[in-house]
Amino acid sequence: MPSPLFEKIALVGIGLIGSSLARVIRRENLAGHIAISTRSAATLARAEELGLGDSYSTDARDAVRDADLVIVSVPVGSSGAVAEDIAPSLRKGCILTDVGSTKASVIAQMQPFVPEGVHFIPGHPLAGTEKSGPDAGFADLFTNRWCIFTPLPDTDAEALEKLSEFWRRCGSNIDTMDATHHDMTLAIVSHLPHIIAYNIVGTADDLETVTKSEVIKYSASGFRDFTRLAASDPTMWRDVCLHNKDAILEMLSRFSEDLASLQRAIRWGDGDKLFDIFTRTRAIRRSIVEAGQDTDAPDFGRQAAERK
Amino acid sequence: MPSPLFEKIALVGIGLIGSSLARVIRRENLAGHIAISTRSAATLARAEELGLGDSYSTDARDAVRDADLVIVSVPVGSSGAVAEDIAPSLRKGCILTDVGSTKASVIAQMQPFVPEGVHFIPGHPLAGTEKSGPDAGFADLFTNRWCIFTPLPDTDAEALEKLSEFWRRCGSNIDTMDATHHDMTLAIVSHLPHIIAYNIVGTADDLETVTKSEVIKYSASGFRDFTRLAASDPTMWRDVCLHNKDAILEMLSRFSEDLASLQRAIRWGDGDKLFDIFTRTRAIRRSIVEAGQDTDAPDFGRQAAERK
Ligand SMILES: NC(=O)c1ccc[n+]([C@@H]2O[C@H](COP(=O)([O-])OP(=O)(O)OC[C@H]3O[C@@H](n4cnc5c(N)ncnc54)[C@H](OP(=O)(O)O)[C@@H]3O)[C@@H](O)[C@H]2O)c1
Ligand SMILES: NC(=O)c1ccc[n+]([C@@H]2O[C@H](COP(=O)([O-])OP(=O)(O)OC[C@H]3O[C@@H](n4cnc5c(N)ncnc54)[C@H](OP(=O)(O)O)[C@@H]3O)[C@@H](O)[C@H]2O)c1
Numbered sequence: 384m385p386s387p388l389f390e391k392i393a394l395v396g397i398g399l400i401g402s403s404l405a406r407v408i409r410r411e412n413l414a415g416h417i418a419i420s421t422r423s424a425a426t427l428a429r430a431e432e433l434g435l436g437d438s439y440s441t442d443a444r445d446a447v448r449d450a451d452l453v454i455v456s457v458p459v460g461s462s463g464a465v466a467e468d469i470a471p472s473l474r475k476g477c478i479l480t481d482v483g484s485t486k487a488s489v490i491a492q493m494q495p496f497v498p499e500g501v502h503f504i505p506g507h508p509l510a511g512t513e514k515s516g517p518d519a520g521f522a523d524l525f526t527n528r529w530c531i532f533t534p535l536p537d538t539d540a541e542a543l544e545k546l547s548e549f550w551r552r553c554g555s556n557i558d559t560m561d562a563t564h565h566d567m568t569l570a571i572v573s574h575l576p577h578i579i580a581y582n583i584v585g586t587a588d589d590l591e592t593v594t595k596s597e598v599i600k601y602s603a604s605g606f607r608d609f610t611r612l613a614a615s616d617p618t619m620w621r622d623v624c625l626h627n628k629d630a631i632l633e634m635l636s637r638f639s640e641d642l643a644s645l646q647r648a649i650r651w652g653d654g655d656k657l658f659d660i661f662t663r664t665r666a667i668r669r670s671i672v673e674a675g676q677d678t679d680a681p682d683f684g685r686q687a688a689e690r691k
Numbered sequence: 692m693p694s695p696l697f698e699k700i701a702l703v704g705i706g707l708i709g710s711s712l713a714r715v716i717r718r719e720n721l722a723g724h725i726a727i728s729t730r731s732a733a734t735l736a737r738a739e740e741l742g743l744g745d746s747y748s749t750d751a752r753d754a755v756r757d758a759d760l761v762i763v764s765v766p767v768g769s770s771g772a773v774a775e776d777i778a779p780s781l782r783k784g785c786i787l788t789d790v791g792s793t794k795a796s797v798i799a800q801m802q803p804f805v806p807e808g809v810h811f812i813p814g815h816p817l818a819g820t821e822k823s824g825p826d827a828g829f830a831d832l833f834t835n836r837w838c839i840f841t842p843l844p845d846t847d848a849e850a851l852e853k854l855s856e857f858w859r860r861c862g863s864n865i866d867t868m869d870a871t872h873h874d875m876t877l878a879i880v881s882h883l884p885h886i887i888a889y890n891i892v893g894t895a896d897d898l899e900t901v902t903k904s905e906v907i908k909y910s911a912s913g914f915r916d917f918t919r920l921a922a923s924d925p926t927m928w929r930d931v932c933l934h935n936k937d938a939i940l941e942m943l944s945r946f947s948e949d950l951a952s953l954q955r956a957i958r959w960g961d962g963d964k965l966f967d968i969f970t971r972t973r974a975i976r977r978s979i980v981e982a983g984q985d986t987d988a989p990d991f992g993r994q995a996a997e998r999k
Pocket of ligand 2: 703704705706707708709729730731732734735764765766767769773790791792793815816817818819820821822823824825924927
């Protein structure tokens with residue numbers, strides 16, 4: 384077996400993302416030692432039961448000591464506090480990265496605490512599910528998914544290449560862009576869809592004319608596709624909204640303008656306009672399926688699954 | 692083999708729904724004869740190649756003659772014209788039903804043409820996919836799905852029971868409600884989700900700051916869940932919007948109000964409010980999964996599918 388890529392990897396945060404990392408690091412032999420830390424004793428105990436690492440601590444400073452790679456996987460709103468906490472214990476030359484869903488804010492929060500000689504490389508694996516916690520993770524989460532880095536102007540090329548190699552061995556493809564562009568892109572491909580999904584589920588929940596049990600009973604007609612996103616972790620999404628505010632507000636206002644125009648077409652019975660709007664969106668679906676980013680099975684293949 | 696439920700079933704319209712009906716009617720031996728008709732020679736030829744029926748015609752009057760069950764499966768905006776066309780050829784005592792996604796409008800369009808002695812029972816199978824045309828259908832489409840009837844005050848109980856038996860043998864569960872309540876319920880569980888999905892995909896398509904190829908590349912982060920609905924048939928959805936206008940506008944305005952309030956919470960950094968909104972929606976997801984209306988596999992089980 385070749386020697387591991389890193390001597391010691393410290394995982395700060397061991398939820399869906401952190402625990403998926405622990406599993407793939409073990410499977411691919413990417414670390415000589417996996418040190419796990421998380422805030423609460425309960426989550427830590429669960430990680431230990433699952434055998435996710437080689438050492439366990441609720442003290443992140445303990446975990447990061449001597450690590451040559453530190454991966455912070457906590458809600459983006461906590462990344463500043465975590466950086467402040469671990470900074471004095473980071474080993475010179477180590478790579479510090481994160482997995483947060485927003486990047487400009489994480490950089491603003493963490494960068495001030497990063498000691499001289501530590502390579503801070505902000506990252507974001509575009510991989511996740513609607514589940515959270517250490518039980519939700521699995522080693523294949525990152526397979527064929529993108530991992531985006533938003534390096535800083537002075538990022539060390541060698542450290543970036545080593546971290547890229549790490550993520551490639553986790554199964555991911557690497558992309559690099561600046562933090563602002565990342566935040567704008569994710570606002571449309573991820574943040575807006577989640578917010579809209581939360582909103583429509585909330586609207587349904589409030590109706591007086593249609594009961595909740597009817598909504599649930601008949602949800603297969605379209606509604607249920609939104610509920611998966613709307614079941615995602617509230618803390619994570621609160622933090623995303625607070626920490627990518629400008630880009631999200633920009634996307635929301637465009638979405639609302641477009642919706643007002645569509646609403647007007649419905650009100651005035653403008654069939655041609657509706658037909659045009661409903662036609663152009665098919666091309667995007669086709670491209671997504673062609674790009675291998677989704678399955679073409681009707682109904683996401685659920686019918687087939689349900690028949691079993 | 693027991694004798695079939697109907698002597699002759701005429702299918703007017705042979706797209707996703709009509710052709711799924713043809714397949715399940717054959718498999719379950721529900722008709723002595725399946726007569727197929729559709730407007731265009733091309734679709735009819737395809738239905739014949741697929742062997743979906745026993746006789747084929749582009750003239751719906753031919754198909755419905757002597758039928759004891761006639762099922763109209765065309766876009767809701769065409770149901771009036773179809774009813775007018777076939778009315779003089781309907782056999783006394785036959786059951787006439789439809790599968791349209793809106794009900795009050797279909798009743799208003801068809802009812803005036805229904806001859807004395809014909810049992811008109813409006814229906815709506817809550818089963819579909821984003822595909823259309825005769826190739827898209829499959830016999831299991833209706834398995835474990837709801838079929839909703841919106842009977843008229845003078846609907847014959849025996850005819851209603853016979854049609855219910857037909858749909859049960861197609862695999863469906865039967866529900867009955869009035870047309871207005873149907874239209875309100877479907878507006879929230881189906882029509883609003885489709886409209887929102889079309890809208891968000893349109894918004895993404897229009898961006899200058901994020902390219903279309905980036906949207907496609909990173910779509911697995913949430914966006915792609917919407918694209919399936921937004922790939923549905925434009926004619927069908929134009930007609931739904933035009934023919935369930937009031938209920939849809941009501942749902943749209945509630946949705947927009949809620950979204951404005953969420954947007955305000957983001958703008959003012961109201962984390963507690965965001966957390967509350969994002970928390971209550973999880974319960975609905977849980978209920979949908981518990982009610983067997985969706986799979987609990989993370990990511991709709993796509994990860995598992997992709998790993999193969
Ligand atoms: N879920 C996704 O789909 C996804 C995808 C890509 C990126 N991300 C990003 O990945 C990060 C982690 O998400 P996740 O899904 O793994 O979350 P998760 O399953 O909820 O796990 C969160 C982890 O962070 C810890 N944590 C929570 N609040 C904290 C705080 N205030 N201070 C320190 N630690 C705290 C938790 O510790 P305790 O349990 O001990 O409290 C737990 O170890 C987030 O930044 C998120 O934006 C998520
Ligand atoms: N798709 C769903 O998910 C779903 C679910 C439940 C209910 N429904 C309802 O089922 C009905 C049919 O939908 P579908 O998905 O089966 O559609 P589809 O696959 O597009 O097939 C439509 C059928 O209607 C015919 N047609 C189209 N325009 C017509 C017109 N102006 N006059 C007469 N016939 C016309 C087509 O004939 P040609 O091909 O010969 O032109 C074809 O046979 C609609 O009322 C829809 O609301 C759909």
